[in-house]
Amino acid sequence: MKDTVKQIVEKYSKDKTRLMDILIETQEAFGFISSEAIEVMSVMLNMSKVDVEQTISFYHFFSTKPRGEYAIYLNDSAVAHMFGRQAVKEAFEKETGIRFGEVTPDGKIGLFNTACIGMNDQEPAAIINNKVFTRLTPYRVGEIIRCIRSGCKVDELINESYGDGKNQLPSLRAMVSSNIRRKGMILSDDYVYGTVTSEVLPKMSPEAVIAEIKHSHIRGRGGAGFPTGLKWEFCRRSKGEKHYVICNADEGEPGTFKDRVILTEKPELVFEGMAIAGYAIGGDEGILYLRYEYRYMKEYLEQVLDEMRNKNLLGKNIAGIEGFDFDIRIQFGAGAYVCGEESALLESLEGKRGEPRDKPPFPVEKGYLNQPTIINNVETFATAVRIVQNGGEWFTQFGTEDSTGTKILSISGDCMFPGVYEVNWGFNVNDMLNMVGAYDVQAVQVGGPSGTLIGPDEFNRTLGYSDLSTGGSMIVFGKQRNLLSDVVLNFMEFFIEESCGSCSTCRNMTQVMANKLKKILKGKGVVKDLEDLRSWSKVLQASRCGLGQTAGNPIISSLKNFRHLYEEFIQKEKDFDEGFDLVAAVQDSCKYVGRVPNFHHH
Amino acid sequence: MSKPVIATTSLAGCFGCHMSILDIDERILQLIELVEFNKSPVDDIKTFTKPVDIGIIEGGCCNSENVEVLKSFRKNCKILISLGECAIMGGLPALRNGIPIEECLHEAYIGGPTVGLNKMGIMPNDDELPMLLDKVYPCHEIVKIDYFLPGCPPRADLIWDALVALITGDPMKLPYEVVKFD
Numbered sequence: 001m002k003d004t005v006k007q008i009v010e011k012y013s014k015d016k017t018r019l020m021d022i023l024i025e026t027q028e029a030f031g032f033i034s035s036e037a038i039e040v041m042s043v044m045l046n047m048s049k050v051d052v053e054q055t056i057s058f059y060h061f062f063s064t065k066p067r068g069e070y071a072i073y074l075n076d077s078a079v080a081h082m083f084g085r086q087a088v089k090e091a092f093e094k095e096t097g098i099r100f101g102e103v104t105p106d107g108k109i110g111l112f113n114t115a116c117i118g119m120n121d122q123e124p125a126a127i128i129n130n131k132v133f134t135r136l137t138p139y140r141v142g143e144i145i146r147c148i149r150s151g152c153k154v155d156e157l158i159n160e161s162y163g164d165g166k167n168q169l170p171s172l173r174a175m176v177s178s179n180i181r182r183k184g185m186i187l188s189d190d191y192v193y194g195t196v197t198s199e200v201l202p203k204m205s206p207e208a209v210i211a212e213i214k215h216s217h218i219r220g221r222g223g224a225g226f227p228t229g230l231k232w233e234f235c236r237r238s239k240g241e242k243h244y245v246i247c248n249a250d251e252g253e254p255g256t257f258k259d260r261v262i263l264t265e266k267p268e269l270v271f272e273g274m275a276i277a278g279y280a281i282g283g284d285e286g287i288l289y290l291r292y293e294y295r296y297m298k299e300y301l302e303q304v305l306d307e308m309r310n311k312n313l314l315g316k317n318i319a320g321i322e323g324f325d326f327d328i329r330i331q332f333g334a335g336a337y338v339c340g341e342e343s344a345l346l347e348s349l350e351g352k353r354g355e356p357r358d359k360p361p362f363p364v365e366k367g368y369l370n371q372p373t374i375i376n377n378v379e380t381f382a383t384a385v386r387i388v389q390n391g392g393e394w395f396t397q398f399g400t401e402d403s404t405g406t407k408i409l410s411i412s413g414d415c416m417f418p419g420v421y422e423v424n425w426g427f428n429v430n431d432m433l434n435m436v437g438a439y440d441v442q443a444v445q446v447g448g449p450s451g452t453l454i455g456p457d458e459f460n461r462t463l464g465y466s467d468l469s470t471g472g473s474m475i476v477f478g479k480q481r482n483l484l485s486d487v488v489l490n491f492m493e494f495f496i497e498e499s500c501g502s503c504s505t506c507r508n509m510t511q512v513m514a515n516k517l518k519k520i521l522k523g524k525g526v527v528k529d530l531e532d533l534r535s536w537s538k539v540l541q542a543s544r545c546g547l548g549q550t551a552g553n554p555i556i557s558s559l560k561n562f563r564h565l566y567e568e569f570i571q572k573e574k575d576f577d578e579g580f581d582l583v584a585a586v587q588d589s590c591k592y593v594g595r596v597p598n599f600h601h602h
Numbered sequence: 603m604s605k606p607v608i609a610t611t612s613l614a615g616c617f618g619c620h621m622s623i624l625d626i627d628e629r630i631l632q633l634i635e636l637v638e639f640n641k642s643p644v645d646d647i648k649t650f651t652k653p654v655d656i657g658i659i660e661g662g663c664c665n666s667e668n669v670e671v672l673k674s675f676r677k678n679c680k681i682l683i684s685l686g687e688c689a690i691m692g693g694l695p696a697l698r699n700g701i702p703i704e705e706c707l708h709e710a711y712i713g714g715p716t717v718g719l720n721k722m723g724i725m726p727n728d729d730e731l732p733m734l735l736d737k738v739y740p741c742h743e744i745v746k747i748d749y750f751l752p753g754c755p756p757r758a759d760l761i762w763d764a765l766v767a768l769i770t771g772d773p774m775k776l777p778y779e780v781v782k783f784d
């Protein structure tokens with residue numbers, strides 16, 4: 001074991017900023033990261049053991065205990081539950097004889113829960129040794145476990161039932177479906193990749209590229225909506241030894257999966273966009289930060305990069321432009337939603353815990369390795385290519401005045417055609433519901449758990465930065481769903497699990513609010529509890545990053561738009577109810593010390 | 603008008619908050635002028651002897667007796683104040699909340715490094731003892747609390763100002779330096 005770890009550390013030139021890569025490869029080689037391995041790393045990287053350990057403990061996919069020869073991660077998203085996760089979970093437990101969180105005594109199979117893996121349009125889904133298994137049923141679970149027991153390799157478990165589009169390529173062979181249902185400028189097949197790099201860029205200065213991007217008024221597609229042209233301009237102007245281009249493919253917001261589809265079907269467009277950005281800001285290195293859930297794409301994406309190098313779309317003097325050098329490498333996360341936040345992403349890229357940085361300084365001044373860096377979403381880079389191809393003016397004819405261009409939506413939940421839709425900004429929710437075949441809709445979650453939950457009286461609202469802003473996640477809930485217990489509570493638990501814990505607001509208030517919601521659902525709530533939820537949630541605004549700042553939204557927006565659901569549970573006649581159960585609270589301690597609870601003598 | 607009556611108690615706390623009450627220094631004489639103390643460690647009255655206006659609670663609830671005392675405060679006091687981090691959030695004692703109660707008891711009476719004398723591994727289980735709760739609860743999860751004074755302990759000035767404001771009905775001054783969260 002020691003030798004293997006040594007080789008891995010050496011492969012990364014004993015560079016401690018590559019600790020994530022080192023840990024990932026060690027975890028994959030042994031199924032866990034032993035204290036021996038940690039020892040080797042800490043000596044070779046010249047860091048203390050706790051520094052290695054604290055990075056390990058931050059990420060869901062790292063473990064210091066064996067996770068089993070076949071580690072099964074079953075998605076825990078609200079939509080997975082809607083489509084039968086409970087039965088699948090029980091089937092896994094029945095077939096293996098263990099509970100979730102455990103490993104079989106022979107060390108063969110481990111069962112674990114995991115947050116949304118970006119497969120909301122094909123749930124319930126699980127990851128087994130980096131391969132994704134979609135649309136699971138109890139029957140299929142039985143098959144999989146029997147197959148594992150008889151010694152099948154993971155690839156054999158897939159039964160050659162690959163998904164659509166490029167998922168069938170030999171380098172991908174994934175069960176995943178792309179489910180593209182509507183194409184626009186990005187997903188369309190009429191662009192031949194490389195055209196802009198080889199035909200347009202040679203005629204344009206970096207400043208001119210930035211000017212076109214600014215003129216297009218495109219805003220970042222990752223959710224926050226910062227003007228992309230400005231970001232590139234700030235970065236170009238910042239002084240540094242090196243400038244970096246980073247593509248944010250962390251895609252952790254539950255219900256989003258469009259970046260997976262773009263990277264599956266149009267990876268060249270994204271990489272070309274990164275190279276164009278490199279040209280614009282004067283950087284020669286790009287990194288795709290890809291969530292570990294999409295590890296199955298590694299080989300495929302690396303082949304694409306190789307192909308682009310062969311065509312001189314990456315590498316040195318690209319497209320014959322003297323001094324235009326740019327290359328891209330892929331670096332993986334290891335399971336942490338907060339790493340999608342750009343400064344946490346940088347920390348993670350540098351091999352550390354993914355805790356957001358204080359801002360300022362912003363990444364455009366001090367980003368990766370303290371150098372000027374732009375971080376953009378997958379879709380933003382892909383869109384930039386079409387802008388530079390056709391000009392900023394052309395781009396503004398799509399969408400609305402304040403939200404130009406198209407947006408790729410990930411639509412899932414109770415509808416006939418879940419999948420990916422590229423629409424012009426300005427689309428309204430009713431049109432969207434008709435398009436996806438959703439009837440009898442109770443609510444739509446716009447923008448994922450950190451966004452808003454809206455009801456039918458708001459379905460005439462439009463998608464755009466001035467009205468319903470969204471990173472692209474749209475989850476439809478039919479009338480049969482129990483919004484509070486099945487959706488809102490699931491979202492709150494997601495934030496509790498994913499908070500990095502730096503800010504006491506985000507670490508605590510999420511718990512406090514979820515507890516209050518549980519109390520209300522138990523029928524112990526009073527009107528004051530609703531008031532408390534509303535007013536207490538305000539302290540979350542003081543949190544350092546967007547995770548904490550939006551972590552109260554599931555409750556706040558459902559309380560605003562679906563207050564009647566809360567009121568059904570509220571006791572009208574009481575103005576206070578503690579919801580405390582003394583008999584239950586003393587049960588365990590009395591049992592352990594061996595006494596009969598007695599409530600009458602003090 | 604008769605003087606407002608005050609009661610205080612320490613539940614799962616360290617008495618630090620009570621020390622902070624005493625920390626109002628010579629103003630304690632003024633306080634005695636302004637109010638009358640009933641059940642409280644300050645004057646050692648053990649049981650409520652009359653209706654109380656303001657009850658001040660230090661500490662959260664870690665056992666059944668805390669719950670009982672807190673409920674009796676709620677019954678006998680018009681206004682209840684959670685004083686300090688322990689009362690408001692559970693505080694230091696609540697560090698045990700993430701650990702199963704069995705493990706806590708085992709560590710305290712059998713496994714811990716300082717339990718050498720308990721050779722027979724006896725668990726305290728006399729019927730007279732309070733029963734431990736599964737976790738430490740903040741007071742407002744047991745009874746209705748009217749006001750919260752944060753700090754560990756809250757500054758004496760904060761306690762003083764709050765009492766004066768409650769008694770006189772004047773709005774409370776909350777200068778930045780006075781409010782501390784730890």
Ligand SMILES: Cc1cc2nc3c(=O)[nH]c(=O)nc-3n(C[C@H](O)[C@H](O)[C@H](O)COP(=O)(O)O)c2cc1C
Pocket residue numbers: 219220221222223224225226228248249250251252253337338339340341342343375376377378380545546547
């Ligand atoms: C908790 C959290 C998670 C985020 N996750 C992502 C993500 O997965 N992908 C993404 O592009 N942006 C994500 N963002 C937004 C990024 O911080 C950043 O704004 C974005 O990557 C910038 O790119 P853009 O301007 O092209 O949108 C997240 C933000 C927060 C606060």
Ligand code: SF4
Pocket residue numbers: 338355356498499500501502503504506507543544545546547548549
């Ligand atoms: S808001 Fe939450 S996730 Fe963000 S830095 Fe603070 S604790 Fe971490």
Ligand code: SF4
Pocket residue numbers: 614615616617618619620660661685686687688689693694753754755756
């Ligand atoms: S809040 Fe601080 S001072 Fe007050 S009882 Fe708790 S630990 Fe002691």
